[in-house]
Amino acid sequence: MTLGPDLVARRFGYGLPLPAGAPVTASAMLQALDGPDRMRAAWPLPLMADHLPMLQATATLRKTQKDKARDDDRFKQALTELDHLVMLSLRSTLARALDAPDGFRERLVAFWANHFCTRAKDRLTVYLPALLIEEAIRPHLTGPFADMLIAATTHPAMVLYLDQNVSFGPDSPQGSRKRRGLNENLAREVMELHSLGVGAAYTQADVRQMAELLTGLTFDLTTGETFDPRRAEPGSETVLGQSYDGKGLQPIQAVLRDLAVRPETATHIATKLARHFVADDPPPDLVAALAQAWQHSDGQLGTVYHALLTHPSAALAPPAKVRWPLDYMVTGLRALGMTGADVIDMADGPFRRRIRRTLTGMGMPWLLPAGPNGFPDTGEDWINPPYLAARIAWAMRAPTDMGLRIADPMAVLERALGASASAELRTAVARAETRSEAVGLILASTEMNRR
Amino acid sequence: MAKLNRRQMLKGLGLAACSAAAHPWLTTVTLAGTDGGAPLGDHRLIVVILRGAMDGLDVVRPVGEAAYAGYRPTLLARRGSALGDFWELHPALAGLMPLWDREELGFVHATSTPYRDKRSHFDGQDLLEAGTGLDVPVAAVRDGWMNRMLQAVPGLQVQTAFALGAEAMPLLRGQAPFLTWAPDQSLPISGQGQALLQAIYHDDPLFAQAADEAILLSRQMNPDAADGMMAKPGGKPGTGVKDVAVLADYAAGHLRQDTRIAAFSLSGWDSHRSQAEGIQVPLTRLQGLILGLRDRLGPEVWGKTLLLAMTEFGRTVRENGSKGTDHGTAGAMVLAGGALRGRKVYGAWPGLDETALYAGRDLMPTSDVRAWAGWAMRGLYGLDAGLIQRTIFPGLDLGADPGILA
Structure with a gap:
């Protein structure tokens, strides 16, 4: 099915003019999406591996000097550098969108970045939300949703934002020694916002069990450590009737994989995608088609986008969405x-x-x-x-x-x-x-x- | 029923704007005198939505309860002022004690919306602002309870409300017109440009309405810079401590004149960790807002004012593993103003024994948040109980008059 340049530019991109050779059919757009991420290469951003040494050094400075760090020139310089990184992430985001051949990849990145949005809680971690987009969203744009869900949930930006770094299994070695316990924040939002949706039939008990499952996930700014088995709750947990057991990240990945293919997740995200790309009140048949593509493919995002681009309402719906x-x-x-x-x-x-x-x-x-x-x-x-x-x-x-x-x-x-x-x-x-x-x-x- | 459409209302505002030069702020957000009456009378109602779920058990502490201290090992390190024999006020609100002594400050405890079990902020806030029971799916409710009140009252001048700040305020959303503006936003455009802009937006009601209001409000905010190119698209109002003074100033400026109802929100209450430190800022802002409103309204208007600060739900009775609290059920409501019969913590207290808790973890709700707002509207504006229970808060049982007004 041919969408044509105007529709591709308006509904799925950043407006006219499209550069010469830009894909203007659904299959060409999907093919481009499966190809190399040229815009990321053209306007690159530092990754966690590049960023971590500076983050560790600055966090260590703050930890050892406490209040005096504020007057340390190295600390001040780091803060300036961090602000520049945040600015650079905005510059690159704009540059990629401006230069992109069809804009669909960048629009999808923006959609998922909002779905898995995070916000820094202190001045040292201001670049982490951009890193989550770069490392957990961009590489997983067309693959199974489970991969993106796992990458986003376990990313340091998310772990810090939703307080997973202060959640301890009550019966874990650290939990019992420090007399600390669970924090439900991430567990709840993973189910309510990132996967099932609030209308789904999960209970407070599921949230609690999910919170126990997620224990161990953390992020330490000074060491860069992302998993601490000493705070992981021992034993198995049951979420939505399914039991999970095992060591390290394995049970966390397992529960997220299961959540990613649940029908409630398919409908929740199908609705959001249809609302974002087509209409504030999305046509029910479009939502159904996307949810069906999700379920048939076990959440293969490329398959879901194909259903979106080839559905009649992609071409026929009036251009009524207000741009972000x-x-x-x-x-x-x-x-x-x-x-x-x-x-x-x-x-x-x-x-x-x-x-x-x-x-x-x-x-x-x-x-x-x-x-x-x-x-x-x-x-x-x-x-x-x-x-x-x-x-x-x-x-x-x-x-x-x-x-x-x-x-x-x-x-x-x-x-x-x-x-x-x-x-x-x-x-x-x-x-x-x-x-x-x-x-x-x-x-x-x-x-x-x-x- | 005097019902003006938005366009008429804006035209009226435009007329008022002609004399705006003498007034640095909006002279009237309200259209005075279109039907000759003053259907809302003299009382002022200020509704503050505390977004993020305020921990009522930390703000109004049941220290007379034997089990309380045990649930909260780190949150009681700093002690506050006694509110009678049983309660204690959080120390960050100590500046409000003179109001308590003058019966201008009070609270409701163990109250909640009908929302249960999912403990989602966003659903909770929607329900709070939609004001419906659980029999109506919130997503289906397009207007907020305050807007339904503005529409429902016979002879009411429907434009007697405005929303402060740029964030969406579902409480006021609906057919009755209201005005939204951010105190620091203005609009650079020439007279000709403005006319052309209105022409190109003419067939798109969403843009046409917002642009009409933007043009008018920016003129009235900056009458000297009507054609200037000064725009200050600053940050979202209400994010810092200083912003609260601006909010209080702006709201009081209107409430001193013809505005009778104001609504806005204060966020920052979601204290999942290190609550002892984290709750300081939102409490300081709440205190600053209340004191700022009292000072700027002056004794006479403050004497006719009731402020209701409500939140989507309370927080867990027990501290969590990170010195904070998680999402719970019942919480507290803050009441202030000269129209209040204060120096009292209203509501039936359910106790904190293990068996008295909701789902073994939360404070048990003993009243519906909507009932307190309902009695406030009934007392301030004489609204009919049936209207409140059927139209404004469909399905609510108002119950007996709790007598919160002086």
């Missing part, structure tokens, strides 16, 4: 002809003010979700007076802010929207008093905001 702020901003920057290199090369000050802070104003502060349920995904959540004002303000100032001299706003309109520009928008652009306001109107238009 980051998605909206990339679409605008593309319309202005910006490339990945432009964003990577932007000076820190302007990048902070014009990109990072603007995303916050639009309601999507980078790597700072309000809770583990992530950012919401319906139009009403994003288009309220203050958030829309931030979008309009950004649109009106973008040409100047990005240092662009736009000779012909109409050319921007044709390139970015073409046939989908409304007659009202064409009239308004022609009547604007200044070129920058004309471009601002294009960027602020509903055609740019909705997909």
